[in-house]
Structures are given as C-alpha cells and as structure tokens.
Amino acid sequence: MPAEESSAAIVLRTRDYSESDRIVTLLTLNAGKLGGIAKGAKQSRRRFERKLEVFSHVMVYFRRRPHGELVFLTRAEAAGLPPFDLTDDLGKIALGSYMVELADALSREEAESAGAYRILAAALGAVSRHGAGRAIRQAFELNLLRWAGYQLEFRQCQVCGRTPSENATAFVFVPSYGGIVCQRCRGAAPESFIGMTGDSVAALAHLGSIPIAEAAAAPHAAGRDAEAALARFFATVLDRKLRSVEFLQRFV
Numbered sequence: 001m002p003a004e005e006s007s008a009a010i011v012l013r014t015r016d017y018s019e020s021d022r023i024v025t026l027l028t029l030n031a032g033k034l035g036g037i038a039k040g041a042k043q044s045r046r047r048f049e050r051k052l053e054v055f056s057h058v059m060v061y062f063r064r065r066p067h068g069e070l071v072f073l074t075r076a077e078a079a080g081l082p083p084f085d086l087t088d089d090l091g092k093i094a095l096g097s098y099m100v101e102l103a104d105a106l107s108r109e110e111a112e113s114a115g116a117y118r119i120l121a122a123a124l125g126a127v128s129r130h131g132a133g134r135a136i137r138q139a140f141e142l143n144l145l146r147w148a149g150y151q152l153e154f155r156q157c158q159v160c161g162r163t164p165s166e167n168a169t170a171f172v173f174v175p176s177y178g179g180i181v182c183q184r185c186r187g188a189a190p191e192s193f194i195g196m197t198g199d200s201v202a203a204l205a206h207l208g209s210i211p212i213a214e215a216a217a218a219p220h221a222a223g224r225d226a227e228a229a230l231a232r233f234f235a236t237v238l239d240r241k242l243r244s245v246e247f248l249q250r251f252v
C-alpha cells in the first residue's frame with residue numbers, strides 16, 4: 001500500500017459521488033492540485049473532522065492509488081488552520097467563489113502549487129475579515145497572475161519605458177504586451193486595447209506590489225476600466241469562461 005502523505009489544502013470544488021462519498025479538488029501546499037475521493041465523507045465525523053466543502057481549509061491525509069487519477073483521502077482535520085468564514089454574506093461568497101475558480105483555472109494537476117495555495121489562503125482570509133472589496137479582488141488577480149508567470153506591468157510604458165507622470169491622465173492596456181502603453185505610443189499598439197485612467201493605472205501598480213493582506217487598507221481600488229482590462233487579459237490566457245464572474249459583478 002502506498003505511504004500516507006499529508007498537506008494543508010483548500011477545497012476548490014466538490015461533487016457527491018454516491019450516498020456517502022464525495023469527490024473533491026484540492027489546492028495543496030505540498031502536493032500540487034489534487035483530485036481525491038473521500039469515502040464516507042458525509043457520515044464520518046471521526047475521519048472528516050472538518051467538512052470537505054468549497055472554501056474548507058484542511059489538513060488532508062491521503063494515499064496515491066497506483067493507477068487511479070484520484071487519490072484516496074483518508075482523513076481531513078482542522079489542525080489549527082484558520083477557517084475561512086464567507087457564508088454570512090453573499091458578496092463574500094461571490095468573491096470567494098471567483099477566487100477558487102480562478103485559482104483552479106490557472107493551476108494544473110501534477111504541478112507545484114505552493115505559491116497559489118498561499119495566495120488563495122491570504123485572499124480568502126482577507127475576504128473573511130474585511131468583506132468583499134474591489135482592492136482585495138484586484139490584489140488577488142495580480143498576485144495570482146504573477147505566480148502563474150504573467151507579471152503585468154503598470155509602472156511603465158511597454159513601448160518607450162517612460163514612467164507615467166503625475167499629470168498624465170490616459171493610458172491603454174494592451175493584453176499581448178501584458179501592460180500599459182502611454183498616450184504617445186498608443187499608435188504602435190498592435191491590436192485592440194482598453195483605455196485606462198491614470199488613477200486606475202496607479203491603483204493597480206500599487207495593488208500588484210503589496211501583500212494581499214494589506215489590500216483592504218489600500219487608499220483605493222482601480223475602477224471598472226481596470227476590471228475590463230484584466231478581464232480581457234484573462235480571456236487571452238484561460239481556456240474557459242469563468243462561471244462565477246456574472247454573479248460577482250452584482251457585488252464587487
């Protein structure tokens with residue numbers, strides 16, 4: 001029998017498999033993204049001390065199966081991991097659902113995901129404490145994109161390298177450049193671009209450079225123009241449309 005392994009994990013997705021079993025997708029600290037089957041998850045409070053539901057923060061114990069895609073989950077414990085408390089507010093649920101769906105879409109099974117786990121844990125913790133806010137959402141998006149290899153640049157023009165000056169007001173975001181282009185260079189932009197105000201550019205530059213836990217205290221979030229720019233970028237790098245976006249737009 002394969003050795004038992006363990007890791008801290010956040011539940012991204014679940015589905016019932018039978019009367020008593022549950023299949024879960026986990027983002028783990030030590031074992032990448034994992035799909036697992038929890039036999040008796042719905043009955044056994046002894047083995048599954050903390051329930052396996054979306055947003056659950058658990059220490060999971062599991063065995064790999066020689067030919068199975070799913071690992072066999074033997075136990076899930078609280079183990080001192082802070083729970084994420086999102087269920088008291090629809091906005092928190094909407095933003096949390098978007099965060100787990102985005103983390104799922106940007107991570108791959110069998111690949112290292114400790115950074116994504118830490119970013120998601122920090123973000124869900126911030127939403128639990130401070131509520132659903134645009135600054136937390138944007139800091140999460142920029143941090144997760146950087147983890148996935150997409151470092152978006154809002155501090156300098158991607159064509160001429162000039163730093164936006166105080167009184168500059170208009171920029172464009174060019175998805176294929178992964179950053180902003182100043183007004184003088186926008187003629188060189190190769191494709192459709194999204195206009196952004198100087199305020200939004202400055203807000204994203206700030207939010208992309210601070211830990212997520214500090215985002216709730218940021219002076220301000222970027223506006224709807226930034227949301228459109230990031231949505232366009234996600235559309236170019238994700239292979240699916242995120243189902244949670246429409247629900248989220250009603251709150252954040």
Ligand SMILES: [Zn+2]
Pocket residue numbers: 157158159160161162181182183184185
């Ligand atoms: Zn320029």
